[in-house]
Amino acid sequence: xxxxxxxxxxxxxxxxxxxxxxxxxxxxxxxxxxxxxxxxxxxxxxxxxxxxxxxxxxxxxxxxxxxxxxxxxxxxxxxxxxxxxxxxxxxxxxxxxxxxxxxxxxxxxxxxxxxxxxxxxxxxxxxxxxxxxxxxxxxxxxxxxxxxxxxxxxxxxxxxxxxxxxxxxxxxxxxxxxxxxxxxxxxxxxxxxxxxxxxxxxxxxxxxxxxxxxxxxxxxxxxxxxxxxxxxxxxxxxxxxxxxxxxxxxxxxxxxxxxxxxxxxxxxxxxxxx
Amino acid sequence: xxxxxxxxxxxxxxxxxxxxxxxxxxxxxxxxxxxxxxxxxxxxxxxxxxxxxxxxxxxxxxxxxxxxxxxxxxxxxxxxxxxxxxxxxxxxxxxxxxxxxxxxxxxxxxxxxxxxxxxxxxxxxxxxxxxxxxxxxxxxxxxxxxxxxxxxxxxxxxxxxxxxxxxxxxxxxxxxxxxxxxxxxxxxxxxxxxxxxxxxxxxxxxxxxxxxxxxxxxxxxxxxxxxxxxxxxxxxxxxxxxxxxxxxxxxxxxxxxxxxxxxxxxxxxxxxxxxxxxxxxxxxxxxxxxxxxxxxxxxxxxxxxxxxxxxxxxxxxxxxxxxxxxxxxxxxxxx
Numbered sequence: 294x295x296x297x298x299x300x301x302x303x304x305x306x307x308x309x310x311x312x313x314x315x316x317x318x319x320x321x322x323x324x325x326x327x328x329x330x331x332x333x334x335x336x337x338x339x340x341x342x343x344x345x346x347x348x349x350x351x352x353x354x355x356x357x358x359x360x361x362x363x364x365x366x367x368x369x370x371x372x373x374x375x376x377x378x379x380x381x382x383x384x385x386x387x388x389x390x391x392x393x394x395x396x397x398x399x400x401x402x403x404x405x406x407x408x409x410x411x412x413x414x415x416x417x418x419x420x421x422x423x424x425x426x427x428x429x430x431x432x433x434x435x436x437x438x439x440x441x442x443x444x445x446x447x448x449x450x451x452x453x454x455x456x457x458x459x460x461x462x463x464x465x466x467x468x469x470x471x472x473x474x475x476x477x478x479x480x481x482x483x484x485x486x487x488x489x490x491x492x493x494x495x496x497x498x499x500x501x502x503x504x505x506x507x508x509x510x511x512x513x514x515x516x517x518x519x520x521x522x523x524x525x526x527x528x529x530x531x532x533x534x535x536x537x538x539x540x541x542x543x544x545x546x547x548x549x550x551x552x553x554x555x556x557x558x559x560x561x562x563x564x565x566x567x
Numbered sequence: 568x569x570x571x572x573x574x575x576x577x578x579x580x581x582x583x584x585x586x587x588x589x590x591x592x593x594x595x596x597x598x599x600x601x602x603x604x605x606x607x608x609x610x611x612x613x614x615x616x617x618x619x620x621x622x623x624x625x626x627x628x629x630x631x632x633x634x635x636x637x638x639x640x641x642x643x644x645x646x647x648x649x650x651x652x653x654x655x656x657x658x659x660x661x662x663x664x665x666x667x668x669x670x671x672x673x674x675x676x677x678x679x680x681x682x683x684x685x686x687x688x689x690x691x692x693x694x695x696x697x698x699x700x701x702x703x704x705x706x707x708x709x710x711x712x713x714x715x716x717x718x719x720x721x722x723x724x725x726x727x728x729x730x731x732x733x734x735x736x737x738x739x740x741x742x743x744x745x746x747x748x749x750x751x752x753x754x755x756x757x758x759x760x761x762x763x764x765x766x767x768x769x770x771x772x773x774x775x776x777x778x779x780x781x782x783x784x785x786x787x788x789x790x791x792x793x794x795x796x797x798x799x800x801x802x803x804x805x806x807x808x809x810x811x812x813x814x815x816x817x818x819x820x821x822x823x824x825x826x827x828x829x830x831x832x833x834x835x836x837x838x839x840x841x842x843x844x845x846x847x848x849x850x851x852x853x854x855x856x857x858x859x860x861x862x863x864x865x866x867x868x869x870x871x872x873x874x875x876x877x878x879x880x881x882x883x884x885x886x887x888x889x890x891x892x893x894x895x896x897x898x899x900x901x902x
Contacts, residue, residue, distance in 0.1 A: 295684060296640065347812075532833075532835060537681055538679070540826070541806075541826075542834060545842070545865045567842055
């Protein structure tokens with residue numbers, strides 16, 4: 294029997310300042326590489342880790358890096374509470390703590406052979422980023438793939454370099470609310486880009502992730518595209534303490550977001566009372 | 568001629584302190600005792616202080632298997648250290664049938680989906696002995712149950728190897744036992760009946776909120792959000808983590824502590840968003856977990872009708888009455 298509450302030591306190997314309060318952390322295990330699951334992945338896109346700092350605690354944070362990468366993992370951390378503030382005080386070479394990966398992740402094998410529409414806003418990108426990395430590796434197994442990504446300003450678009458790389462394999466539609474003088478892309482709501490999407494709604498899945506615009510994405514993009522609620526996957530955010538289905542903080546309806554989630558199809562959760 | 572009695576192991580009431588005295592060489596004995604006019608589980612220093620035939624203890628015995636606070640690990644620059652749990656084996660004596668049932672439920676909860684290291688470190692080194700005035704039909708759990716026959720005599724029902732070993736001791740003898748009708752436990756008797764049909768209870772609790780039953784608005788106002796009902800519950804098991812660093816900064820410790828889903832902030836995430844923002848929602852969640860989610864997970868309500876939540880609620884919420892009311896309204900509305 295193992296003490297599942299004890300984290301492992303990890304070391305920060307890279308920090309990128311992505312916006313005023315968002316940083317990307319790359320970390321590796323102190324010893325060895327991250328274990329791979331039977332599918333050859335270090336985690337399933339959509340899974341999360343409990344990331345933390347000794348003495349401060351830990352928070353559930355989605356993994357951003359490629360699931361094929363076993364020498365490091367990456368997370369995006371928005372400075373918002375005690376743990377994330379402590380993470381922001383770390384420097385390259387410092388120690389952090391990791392437990393996981395936890396949660397279900399996207400049902401990736403069921404996505405194969407289908408068109409995929411991913412909608413994201415602000416710093417909701419990590420689970421989607423890992424999913425894109427997964428899709429790109431097996432690109433021929435998927436149909437048409439779209440990423441719709443909206444941000445307040447061009448500076449708020451995270452991971453610009455990655456978007457350029459992904460753009461060679463999938464269709465990326467970017468939009469901002471407040472353009473800078475150099476911005477040549479779309480301005481306005483993500484939903485205005487629906488007309489540029491060509492998919493077969495009867496053979497398509499969708500994912501949405503991000504702070505505010507989930508309902509908007511659902512009402513104005515995914516339902517108008519004709520994708521059924523059961524094929525629209527969302528990633529939920531909840532308070533978590535244990536990450537393994539015991540402590541009761543992350544409940545929604547009849548399920549625990551830490552083990553039954555964080556990814557649900559929309560039909561599963563839209564009638565939950567909480 | 569039909570033989571309507573059988574030879575069974577029995578122990579005399581007077582022999583129980585001596586039995587415990589002998590067992591105390593192998594086990595730390597926990598048993599119900601009187602403290603300031605109430606009965607509580609505590610270390611049994613003097614077997615003569617044992618109280619049997621009590622109604623209910625303030626805190627349930629879960630505190631010995633899942634303590635109110637415990638260290639999960641300490642970390643110094645060298646690595647993570649899990650505290651070892653190597654104290655003497657535990658013998659919890661004098662458990663009611665309902666508390667035994669609650670521990671059986673906790674065993675299941677603490678095994679799913681992964682075994683809880685700390686709970687099982689304690690649980691696997693513990694022996695549970697129930698003592699009851701009620702007739703034992705289907706033993707709800709434990710290693711041994713002593714069923715009171717009369718003021719002098721208890722029938723021993725061993726349920727595990729450990730229980731059988733105790734019964735082999737010199738204080739037990741075999742005796743013909745006549746069929747015996749024990750006293751009922753009067754606590755929450757109506758709720759007890761309701762728990763036999765957990766599906767209806769689940770449907771009713773779910774229905775009551777979906778249909779906007781006024782009971783939740785009212786209870787949300789009456790509940791003061793103190794968390795007592797969860798602390799005294801023999802099955803409630805939610806917890807929070809607390810981190811601390813030694814003064815010289817050389818070690819840090821993570822401790823888990825009992826939490827309560829009725830307390831403000833239980834479902835609040837960093838940045839301030841609260842998934843259960845009102846007392847009404849938090850109080851409903853307590854019922855929802857026990858009677859709806861718990862039922863879906865394990866096929867039974869996470870309640871044994873021990874009566875503690877009702878006895879110690881400072882807002883005097885009559886939980887049994889409220890549940891009976893909800894089920895009655897549900898049956899009337901949904902036939």
